[in-house]
Amino acid sequence: MGQSLFHKVWDAHAVRTLPSGQTQLFIGLHLVHEVTSPQAFDMLRERGLTIAYPERTFATVDHIVPTSDVVRPFADEMAEDMMIAIEENAQQFGLSFFGLDDERQGIVHVIGPELGLTQPGMTIACGDSHTSTHGAYGAIAFGIGTSQVRDVLATQCLAMDPLKVRRIEVSGTLGDGVYAKDVILNIIRNLGVKGGTGYAYEYAGSAIEAMDMEARMSVCNMSIEGGARAGYVNPDQTTYDYLRGRPYAPSGAAFDRAVSWWRSMASDADADYDDVYHLDGSALEPTVTWGITPGQALFVTEKVPALTDLPDDERDVAAEAYDYMDLKPGTAISGMPIDVAFVGSCTNSRISDLREAARVVEGYKVADGVKALVVPGSKSVLKTAEAEGLHHVFEDAGFEWRGAGCSMCLAMNPDKLQGREVCASSSNRNFKGRQGSPTGRTLLMSPAMVAAAAVAGEVIDVRGM
Amino acid sequence: MNSSVIQEVEGRAIPVRGNDIDTDRIIPARYLRAITFDGLGEHAFEDDRKSNPDHPFDDSRYQGASILIANGNFGCGSSREHAPQALMRWGIVAIVGESFAEIFLGNCTAMGVPCLTASTGEIAKIQDAAEADPQRKMTVDLKEKKLIFGDIEVDLQIAEGNRLQLIEGAWDATGMLIEGRNAVREIADKLPYVTGF
Ligand code: SF4
Numbered sequence: 001m002g003q004s005l006f007h008k009v010w011d012a013h014a015v016r017t018l019p020s021g022q023t024q025l026f027i028g029l030h031l032v033h034e035v036t037s038p039q040a041f042d043m044l045r046e047r048g049l050t051i052a053y054p055e056r057t058f059a060t061v062d063h064i065v066p067t068s069d070v071v072r073p074f075a076d077e078m079a080e081d082m083m084i085a086i087e088e089n090a091q092q093f094g095l096s097f098f099g100l101d102d103e104r105q106g107i108v109h110v111i112g113p114e115l116g117l118t119q120p121g122m123t124i125a126c127g128d129s130h131t132s133t134h135g136a137y138g139a140i141a142f143g144i145g146t147s148q149v150r151d152v153l154a155t156q157c158l159a160m161d162p163l164k165v166r167r168i169e170v171s172g173t174l175g176d177g178v179y180a181k182d183v184i185l186n187i188i189r190n191l192g193v194k195g196g197t198g199y200a201y202e203y204a205g206s207a208i209e210a211m212d213m214e215a216r217m218s219v220c221n222m223s224i225e226g227g228a229r230a231g232y233v234n235p236d237q238t239t240y241d242y243l244r245g246r247p248y249a250p251s252g253a254a255f256d257r258a259v260s261w262w263r264s265m266a267s268d269a270d271a272d273y274d275d276v277y278h279l280d281g282s283a284l285e286p287t288v289t290w291g292i293t294p295g296q297a298l299f300v301t302e303k304v305p306a307l308t309d310l311p312d313d314e315r316d317v318a319a320e321a322y323d324y325m326d327l328k329p330g331t332a333i334s335g336m337p338i339d340v341a342f343v344g345s346c347t348n349s350r351i352s353d354l355r356e357a358a359r360v361v362e363g364y365k366v367a368d369g370v371k372a373l374v375v376p377g378s379k380s381v382l383k384t385a386e387a388e389g390l391h392h393v394f395e396d397a398g399f400e401w402r403g404a405g406c407s408m409c410l411a412m413n414p415d416k417l418q419g420r421e422v423c424a425s426s427s428n429r430n431f432k433g434r435q436g437s438p439t440g441r442t443l444l445m446s447p448a449m450v451a452a453a454a455v456a457g458e459v460i461d462v463r464g465m
Numbered sequence: 466m467n468s469s470v471i472q473e474v475e476g477r478a479i480p481v482r483g484n485d486i487d488t489d490r491i492i493p494a495r496y497l498r499a500i501t502f503d504g505l506g507e508h509a510f511e512d513d514r515k516s517n518p519d520h521p522f523d524d525s526r527y528q529g530a531s532i533l534i535a536n537g538n539f540g541c542g543s544s545r546e547h548a549p550q551a552l553m554r555w556g557i558v559a560i561v562g563e564s565f566a567e568i569f570l571g572n573c574t575a576m577g578v579p580c581l582t583a584s585t586g587e588i589a590k591i592q593d594a595a596e597a598d599p600q601r602k603m604t605v606d607l608k609e610k611k612l613i614f615g616d617i618e619v620d621l622q623i624a625e626g627n628r629l630q631l632i633e634g635a636w637d638a639t640g641m642l643i644e645g646r647n648a649v650r651e652i653a654d655k656l657p658y659v660t661g662f
Pocket of ligand 1: 062063107108109128130345346347405406409410427428
């Protein structure tokens with residue numbers, strides 16, 4: 001019986017079994033951002049510890065960065081304190097740091113792959129749950145908390161239990177107007193927001209293989225929304241082609257040697273899985289969330305489900321969602337008015353996302369009364385988009401064109417919903433209060449669907465535009 | 466005995482009902498704008514408390530309680546350790562629920578806050594009993610994996626690795642991981658991306 005990539009990577013990085021029975025796992029790449037790290041650096045100082053492998057940690061700033069006015073000091077004093085903390089910590093501990101004035105700055109999960117830091121066969125950790133994104137490259141990538149950030153800084157290791165592996169095969173070909181975002185929203189809808197607990201998800205099948213790297217990242221990004229701590233796609237030619245020539249990727253003859261190692265780390269054809277799940281990609285339609293968990297999703301052509309349509313253990317949360325979203329069961333989601341349209345976040349802020357959104361809005365205007373913004377995931381995405389003139393397309397349509405960062409995905413910077421506003425969002429979480437207003441409402445969808453909603457002023461099927 | 470050893474927790478219970486209670490609800494993102502975890506306790510569940518005046522965290526009967534009784538998928542969402550830190554700083558020392566999101570559970574363990582599970586029916590029984598008698602203390606026994614509350618006795622589940630970390634006082638992994646440093650170097654030297662292909 002062959003092995004899955006998960007087990008091969010795990011075994012290659014397993015240092016020893018700890019007295020607790022857990023595995024001491026070596027972490028190949030550690031990414032750091034300003035929100036979950038300052039306390040970890042303080043813990044190191046308190047304990048008089050140093051960083052074991054400083055060359056394997058890279059830091060950037062994304063969550064608190066203002067996307068319209070980045071003049072220092074920031075108007076928000078607490079944000080300024082956090083900025084100073086990461087600048088000083090990176091300097092004191094000798095870490096590579098892509099700060100605000102660095103061309104490489106951006107959302108941590110966008111820049112890792114962009115720079116070629118993220119590579120197949122690696123273990124990756126970051127104090128951020130969407131670290132699963134990096135699995136698109138055939139890495140095993142875990143989101144961790146601050147105490148574990150401390151552990152990785154001090155030892156380059158984590159104490160972990162292995163995960164089970166569920167292979168998710170998405171067959172067929174995605175239809176027009178159907179994207180990676182729709183694939184992952186339907187996986188979460190079908191398997192549930194806690195269906196992945198204890199698992200790593202291996203995404204495979206023709207629909208996944210046909211995706212470019214950016215689309216695969218959108219899928220892996222939301223693994224955590226389905227309860228799976230890690231998600232990955234086996235590396236293939238698409239992966240190698242993407243990595244060739246990236247600043248931190250191996251080059252020359254080393255690149256070819258790397259490719260043969262990367263190939264060897266992919267799942268064997270006869271690998272054993274703890275579970276297998278099939279999804280027909282051809283049957284999917286553009287998908288929108290209607291509730292307060294990412295699993296509360298439906299095709300744009302469907303109606304909000306009645307309690308009786310749902311399994312017992314989902315009914316309480318559904319009732320809470322009707323109330324919070326002010327939606328009645330049986331209402332069509334298409335036609336739901338929106339106030340804000342947000343294209344951005346580590347799920348969907350890469351150049352292909354921006355191109356798709358721009359294609360939809362070109363020649364149209366944002367509906368009256370809708371505030372629409374596009375926030376590229378990194379400075380590099382921003383630069384590419386501007387070189388292609390996408391910023392003009394967005395601005396002509398009435399979108400605000402912003403600087404790189406997390407922005408309204410979690411609203412730790414000045415970009416926030418107000419009151420009960422409804423936001424069509426390309427981000428990953430529709431939790432209560434997620435976008436900065438304790439009563440704000442979020443509808444998750446693909447960037448093309450967000451663009452369509454911005455123009456229509458309501459949720460609309462992008463295939464009809 | 467090592468002061469980190471956690472074999473038994475005794476305290477009053479506070480039931481927080483509902484599935485899929487995410488970390489944004491446990492601590493809204495605006496309180497992440499800080500460089501320490503200080504003061505997070507008073508903001509635990511802040512937005513839920515504002516929209517629900519009967520929230521248990523504001524209920525006088527539960528002040529001083531230390532064992533949180535939760536339902537399914539508690540702590541889903543972000544990796545922010547601010548969430549368990551807020552609960553711990555409010556006074557929570559152990560959590561018993563139907564199920565936990567993994568990163569949240571890992572964070573709690575790394576802070577020495579045990580998370581244990583029981584079935585839906587048993588959790589409902591514990592929540593009902595705690596609401597009926599909020600002053601009464603319960604015991605969570607990690608050695609025997611049991612919760613004892615008056616005449617209710619429930620078997621609890623916890624991953625064995627986490628249980629051992631807690632009962633042996635080894636939940637703060639840093640020291641243990643540092644001890645393996647020579648073995649770490651050996652593994653690193655075998656990884657082609659570390660040595661440069
Ligand atoms: S874009 Fe959103 S989900 Fe992604 S890292 Fe930033 S805050 Fe987290």
